[in-house]
Every structure is written in structure tokens, then in C-alpha cells.
Amino acid sequence: MSAEVPAALAAVLDGRTPGGVLPWPAGRPVADALAAARDAGWHAAALDLTGAADKAAFMDRCAAALELPGYFGGNWDALADCLTDLSWWPPGRGRLLVVTGWQEYAAAAPEDWGVVEEVLADAVAYWRETATPLALIMAGGRGRQAV
Numbered sequence: 001m002s003a004e005v006p007a008a009l010a011a012v013l014d015g016r017t018p019g020g021v022l023p024w025p026a027g028r029p030v031a032d033a034l035a036a037a038r039d040a041g042w043h044a045a046a047l048d049l050t051g052a053a054d055k056a057a058f059m060d061r062c063a064a065a066l067e068l069p070g071y072f073g074g075n076w077d078a079l080a081d082c083l084t085d086l087s088w089w090p091p092g093r094g095r096l097l098v099v100t101g102w103q104e105y106a107a108a109a110p111e112d113w114g115v116v117e118e119v120l121a122d123a124v125a126y127w128r129e130t131a132t133p134l135a136l137i138m139a140g141g142r143g144r145q146a147v
Contacts, residue, residue, distance in 0.1 A: 004032070005032070005036045006022075006023070006024070006025060008022045008023055009022055009024075009033060009036060009037075009135075009137075010036075012094070012133070012135045013036060013037060013040040013042060013093075013094070013096075013135075014040065015093075018128045018129065018133055019094060019124060019127055019128050019133030019134050019135040019136075020124055020128065020135060020136070021120075021121075021124065021135075021136045021137075021138060022135055022136065022137050023137075024098075024137045024138075024139045024140075026140070030046060030098045030100055030137065030139045033096065033098050033137055033139075034046060034096070034098060037094075037096040037135075040093060040094075041092045041093040041094075042092045042093050042094045042095060042096050043089045043090045043091065043092045043094075043095045043096070044095075044096040044097075044098070045065055045066055045067075045089075045095075045096070045097055045098070046065060046097075046098045046099075046100065047061060047062060047065040047066065047097060047098070047099045047100070048061065048065065048099075048100045048101050049061055049099065049100065049101040049102045049104065049105040050100065050101030050104060051101070051104070052101070052104070052105045052108075053104075053105070053108040053109065054108070054109055054112075055109065055112050056074075058105060058109070058112065058116070059074040059075070059079070060074075062079060066082070066089075066097075067088060067089070068082050068088075069082070069088050076115050076119060079119055080119045080122060080123070083119065083120070083122075083123035083126075083134075084122070084123055084126045084127075086127075086134075091131075091132040092132070093132070094132050094133045094134070094135065095127070095132060095133070095134045095135070096134075096135045096136075096137070097120075097134065097135070097136050097137070098136075098137045098139060099120075099136065099137065099138050099139065100139045100140065101140075102138055102139075102140070103140060120136055124136055
């Protein structure tokens with residue numbers, strides 16, 4: 001793995017540390033994280049929430065970016081179910097989800113953002129001790145994440 005990969009991400013990608021919510025250096029392209037994950041044999045996806053101002057837009061972004069299956073119901077329970085299934089994603093050695101633009105959505109829909117944080121935290125916890133962990137990068141800072 002490249003020496004340029006931040007230590008926290010490198011430790012998760014090589015299995016020294018379980019998946020979780022990872023820091024990402026401000027101003028560094030998230031493409032670096034996605035590339036590092038793919039180079040390490042992980043499936044990587046980016047969820048850009050820039051401009052998403054309501055739950056419908058959020059769900060549409062998730063469906064597209066995460067390539068959610070056709071049965072995805074577009075609600076919080078369906079998202080939680082999909083994130084603890086992920087059978088349509090190649091498992092590889094693990095899975096990395098990079099979320100960008102989330103601060104805008106969190107400000108526009110703070111109650112919904114609280115639910116998003118819970119759903120993401122539960123998904124990360126679900127996959128933490130499996131052979132295919134889920135790691136999450138909240139680029140640009142972190143909200144109330146308690147993962």
C-alpha cells in the first residue's frame with residue numbers, strides 16, 4: 001500500500017484495524033481514498049450529497065451511488081436493510097463508502113440527518129467483525145457520528 005495513504009485508512013484496508021468511520025485530510029481528493037481501497041481489493045463507492053436538500057433527494061442519491069437493488073423502497077428501513085445486505089456489491093476484502101457534501105444535507109434536514117447517522121453507524125457496526133468490513137469516510141469533517 002502506498003505510503004501516501006493516511007495511516008487510519010491504511011490500517012483498515014490491510015486488516016490491522018476494524019472498519020469504522022475514518023478521518024480524511026481536509027483538501028485531499030477523496031479519489032485517493034477510493035483508489036487506495038480498490039488497490040487493496042476493496043469495493044469502493046462515493047455518495048455525493050451536494051445539493052440534496054430533502055429525504056427524497058437523499059434517497060435518490062443513495063439509490064444511484066450505491067447501486068441499490070430495484071426493490072429498494074426509498075425509506076429509512078429499506079436503506080438500513082440494504083446497507084446490512086450489500087449482496088449486490090462485490091465483497092472483495094471489504095467495502096468503503098466515501099460521503100461528500102453531507103454538511104449541506106445535514107444543515108438542510110437536521111432531523112433526517114440524525115436518522116442517516118444512525119443508519120450508517122448501524123451498518124458499519126454490523127459489518128465490523130465480518131470478513132468484509134464496511135468503512136466510512138465523511139469527507140470534510142464529521143457530524144455527530146458515534147461509530
